[in-house]
Amino acid sequence: MEYSAIKRWLIGRPLKSEEAGEHKLNKLKALAILSSDALSSVAYGTEQILIVLMTVSAAALWYSIPISIGVLVLLTALILSYRQVIFSYPKGGGAYMVAKSNLGINFGLIAGSSLLIDYILTVAVSVSAGTDAITSAFPYLHQHTVLISVIMVILVTVLNLRGLTESAGFLAYPVYLFVFALFMLIVTGIYHIVTGTIPHTTITGIGMHVSGISLFLLLKAFSSGCSALTGVEAISNAVPNFKKPEDKNAANTLAMMGALLGILFTGVSFLAYWYGIAPKEAETVVSQIAAETFGRNWAYYFVQGTTALILVLAANTGFSAFPMLAYNLAQDRFMPNMFMVRGDRLGYSNGIITLSLLSIVVIFIFEGTTELLIPLYAVGVFLPFTLAQVGMMIKWAKEKPTGWVPKFIVNTIGALITFTVLAIFFITKFSQVWYSLLFLPICVYICLQIRLHYKALGEQLKIDVTKEFNHEVTGNVVIVPISGISRSVEKTLVYAKSITKNVIAVYIAFKDEDIAMMEEKWEKWNTGVRLITIKSRYRSIINPILKLIDTVNQKTMNDGGMVTVLIPDFITKKLWHRALHNQTALLLRAHLLQNKNVIVSTVPFRLKK
């Protein structure tokens, strides 16, 4: 079996169920592992603000400073709100759980679908941004953007199919290295600024009037900057993975992450402003800052390399989150069963593969352009943010635990802010995000339909085991369609006679001569089986058989029996030989199973060469 050999080589030997283990994370490790998605946003957050401002003029770039401050305020609000989610849902909340339990199933599904799409986009955006970091350093790779992105996705997919979990220890290092690299960059940059080595080259200083700037545009730039906040919810979903006391450790880790993210984002935004950096198509803002600060030496390549690495890690978080959420939805019967199946290496392989394929499709559609993906991505993030906050508000208002009022206020502020950001998105970037208004209801509808089907299925299959099992079947009939007289037919007839006395062979021909010849041969063969010959004027083999079955079926069911169609088939030695035979047996089987109430049986005859 070549296929299985390739599979073994690619993803390794299968693991036993007992080998599944959960490692508990300490704060420092958790910080690294659960923050890659959030921290990696620094690689594109500032750039997204500058891209919008640049549509007015280079003079407008100074607005990135007040906008960055706005993003920091938002970050603080989010961190405070999510601390409360952590304490309320110590088993791991996530917007789907919070919205489902407080706002009802429909809002839960909106959050859930939104997150599924969001995880697809996490992969697409992170990988595209990672590719940007690479092509900024090596410009001749720029034309292969899509290819590089797809290779990265495939790589991460294979690693995940091999059973790489989010908690694998070595995944922490790239995050430390990235943080170190950016700190080095920011500190060196500030040192240059303080010592006057790099002059202030911005065209317009802070506060200068710029013609053409509008509130609309500033809001648009702000909403673009919010893309730097994607991923901050990750810690709240993973509370059970922390060492005891889980909730407290998680909350503190979240605060640390918020601080780190704030510092890095502010630093990058400030340097970009000071250096007067404008966004370029072929080089990222971070790459420009690093080139300006260090020149293109080892330090520059270190920044670019760690940036690319952390972005790949961010994509990897999508590969942990998507299969898990799909599993939860499948357990609630909103998604197909297959998402509950653990693969050879204990990962939910169907979820992993689905995510991989969908994100590759997205990368192809958007041609790996980070800038086009981010608005959709941010909507996918802020919609569940908002729903989670509203869910928390309702939870406080309903349960009213001691001291609930300040908590309610925090979540209300969180809800208002995230909702406002969401509204800004829809107002300023409607043309880029309107599909989500189409997709989300469709997703919710499909989820509900899936649950309906499973419910109906359960009812139809249900059985009472205490009732007596007592069914008598008599008068079974076996029909054997044959295309001639051969060893394969012989084997089938022998078997047919061993399971019932009523065996009918059916021969379909297109010409009268063929029928006459067959009948004569049959007589000679003397099998004791009755032969029915049918001339098919329309050259269909299947239709006459279907008709005959209808007749026989009616009569047999009246007698209390069941009809079996025994199909003689030969199994070729080599796979390609299959193409040399009309797949009548296959077609007949499919037709019968789909349309007729008969048992369909294949009697294989194995060819030896």
Added chain:
Amino acid sequence: MEYSAIKRWLIGRPLKSEEAGEHKLNKLKALAILSSDALSSVAYGTEQILIVLMTVSAAALWYSIPISIGVLVLLTALILSYRQVIFSYPKGGGAYMVAKSNLGINFGLIAGSSLLIDYILTVAVSVSAGTDAITSAFPYLHQHTVLISVIMVILVTVLNLRGLTESAGFLAYPVYLFVFALFMLIVTGIYHIVTGTIPHTTITGIGMHVSGISLFLLLKAFSSGCSALTGVEAISNAVPNFKKPEDKNAANTLAMMGALLGILFTGVSFLAYWYGIAPKEAETVVSQIAAETFGRNWAYYFVQGTTALILVLAANTGFSAFPMLAYNLAQDRFMPNMFMVRGDRLGYSNGIITLSLLSIVVIFIFEGTTELLIPLYAVGVFLPFTLAQVGMMIKWAKEKPTGWVPKFIVNTIGALITFTVLAIFFITKFSQVWYSLLFLPICVYICLQIRLHYKALGEQLKIDVTKEFNHEVTGNVVIVPISGISRSVEKTLVYAKSITKNVIAVYIAFKDEDIAMMEEKWEKWNTGVRLITIKSRYRSIINPILKLIDTVNQKTMNDGGMVTVLIPDFITKKLWHRALHNQTALLLRAHLLQNKNVIVSTVPFRLKK
């Protein structure tokens, strides 16, 4: 069934076998119908010569006149040779038949494969050239070349699936119209020239020295011009379609076609020379001539329209020839059986669809560029030409009928000329035609392998009907894999018990708790069937079943019985519901049939909603 409704609408109701009829053709109708491929070559023949000459300079274009004369000589030789094929193979020769019966099976297969490829290219070239005629007239369509070509192929495919035969009367008119249009063009052009309305604008007159011209280049231009001769073999393949006396009528029709082709080709080449027309990427030579002669009025569009039409008809000849040749090869066991099946409308639909798909692939690969396709096409034509001529030589030399010597000489000259042209192709355009050296041996090899398989199959299935049919089977065992207790399982067990006494149910679980629970329930249910439970540590459902079957199979076969695996499966009401179930039943069936010597039976349980 939506699929079948679409099919009915697209290709019409099925026809009875008796409705197949053969219409005999008179000479005039035959001339039109069988010549479309050959005559349509005029649309691109001259242009191919000019394209090669243009690589030197516009001054070299005058060489098109002597080269055209060379092509005319070749045409005459071919017509004379093929007249002899007609008289020798009155049942319809074709290079495959002639080569097979005179040169042996290997050369027959070379000719056959070569022709199959040739017919694919006939479709691709004709349709691409037809598209060129259209985009020359409507330049804004130029960017949609591939799309237009593909639409044309699909159109012709559907017409052929509807049962359009080559002999349909109305197909003759476009050919008459095309001949009429080109005569009108040539006569008007000559009138203008004689009256001096259009001056002689060629840069260099005939016979002038042109620097940079070489024998190699002239040969290359000549071989390009030979593309005008593709299709002249069609009449010799279709002799039985003629009215009596078939051979004489066919031979005379061939002569008429040769004359027509010669006149049209010479006329177009002459006008192109006189007008000093150079090939352009976006406009065909014929279009330039017509625009020069008439201006862009109705007459111009008439020429372009009839050109496009006859080219589509030429593609259509591929759709008659390919399925017929595939049928002949399949009858000789060199191609899969499916090519012998007549579709609903009595056409060999599998051949039609195969041709359609392959030609679309070719169009995509070559991006609908006529110029790139023609060299391969011409090789595909001249190789069978040569083989047919050599075959005829051998036939004369072997059979030696009275007066065979002059006939032998004619075919020898034909063989030499076509072989020379072939050699010129390989020498001057090796980079464009070398694949054929790779493809043809592969095709021949595949054909031979296919025949070997069929032969081995026949031997393995063969049975002697006069021997007594007396086989006793006892001790059959039925294995029922179950995933729980349900109505579907109940139905399966009832059936199992009705066909044998030895029924074993198998339950696979991943957890000990599940097994305990199942065993308890089973006890209560009291079906009288033995249950085997297996814990699958690697979470595979199929592998443990396969192992169990091995054990049971061994034992049962020793007892002289057969093992049946009865798979309970439910048939969902809606097709999309299928996606909601793990297709374990399907996978298990496929695994068992491929790898185990057991009878595999599906007991369907039909869901009602």
